[in-house]
Amino acid sequence: MLNQSIKPMLLHPLQPNQIKKWNTNSLKWDGFRSLIHYDNGKVRAFTRHGTEITSRFPELAYIKLPIKTAILDGECIVFDLTQPTDQPPKYWWDDAMTRFNTKKESAVKQIATELKAHFPLWDILYLNGTPMLKKSFMERRETLSSVVKASETLSVTPLYEDGKKLFLKAKELGLEGIVQYSPEASIQLGTRSKNMVKVKAYQYVICQIASIRLKGGFGWGLTINGRYAGVLEFPPNSDVIRAFNHISKQLIRTENKGWRYLDPIISCKVKFQCFTKDGKLRSPKFEEFCTPTLID
Template sequence: MLNTPIKPMLLQPAPELPTGDNYSWTIKYDGHRALLHYKDGRIRIYTRHKNEVTQKYLEFEFIKLPVQNCILDGEMICFDNDKDVPVPCFDSLMTRFQASNPTKINDLMQELPVQFVAFDLLFLNDKSLLNEPYYKRLSLLNKHIPNQNNLSVAPVYENGATLFNRVIDLDLEGVVARDNNKPYYLDSRPQNVIFKTKNYQYSTVSISGIRKEKFGWIMKEDNKYRGILEFVPPDERKAFYHITKQLIIDEDKDFIYLDPLIKCEVKYQCLSKNGYMRSASFQKFIV
């Protein structure tokens, strides 16, 4: 298990906050999932798809933990310091993640330092903790893993509603609820074990074009380009297709451009640094 790529437990989407007093709550950090393996002073980092990315995050070479070995489940994040309150920035993290040149990576270590936020402990000192309940794994995590540069343990909260309201105020991604009494299930999305509730945004956009090669509608909001809308149900695609000929104003090899008379409501995660709506999905046409 140690220093072997493994697939973590995935989160069950929950449109509403789960109820009950058997949950521990954490912020859902906007980054990428990572499993950090530590053995005899050396760290190796894997994505949830079992790809090793240790060389992308060279700052972790200097981390020393007061344990013989362990596996931490967590999120790799990068803070956006342009805002009044530093918050995780997915765009900045992707800049780090996509860098492959060692010189570029070293430069980005100074410009865009990363942080690994641990929220679970799967293995400790030659012993698997997968069958232990979450409250015990969490206790061991807080006992054995100290906060330090580039690595911290996620704060845990008891009141999910209060935390979610704070997440909305700070425009963060969402919250995660974990059942304190459940074990850890590798490579699965178990029911009623770990939930994610996202802080989605809603907006009305105009459909100003159609991408040709791969389906997508051009979205504009107050005449500002907001990206490509790809997640549209088949019936709505067909209904819109029947009226597009009346709206065409121009065309090139990639797009058919439309008079933006038709509007729809979209749900999205947040705006990227360049103002695009992340993970936008169609909700309904606006009449």
């Protein structure tokens, strides 16, 4: 296992009305899955797809643990150090993707001074030459807490007893959601197990459809009260598209080779994960029309 890419156990999605009564719950970090391999002071890191990212994150070189070997399971999140110092540090999914996509050595050194990576952990899969997959989640958590002390690079994700209360707090703060862990469960690598579930705290907003993509796949350009909010790229059902296309012909302002621009009269309710750093909707999905002429 050590120093080889492995496929971790993935989170099984649940709806908010399916939240478990487990007393082992954590916030869902908005970054990307990272598996950290510690081998006698040397560190390597891989994504859940097996991509090695060690050279992209010089922060990993500062990890020192009181053990010989381990595989730690967690997330990579990234904080923007250029924010005003009078504001609490905030991590952004956009910044995590920027760090992930920065590969050139000189660029990595520069960006690491502005966008700082941190690795919150929730599990340990391997310790001192022995896999820990058959141990219960709580046994593994106790071991993880004894091995990892909080630092600028690593921390152990806190657990909370009340999943419903934690979910409501995550939603209130605009966070991605929660993760729930079955206390007695072992690990099945490479599976999407119902012993570790995620409940996303989706947000909703009313948008106006201001443009239609003409080439390169489906796309509706969205605005919120006149401000551009991104592109809806997940197509709704054919009846919805047909109804919109019928009305949109009367709203055309202009067009070019790629887009047709409309009077932003048609409104719709959109579900999305969060606002991106530049104020756009992340992964917007159509819910329903709000304009009377398009409502059955």
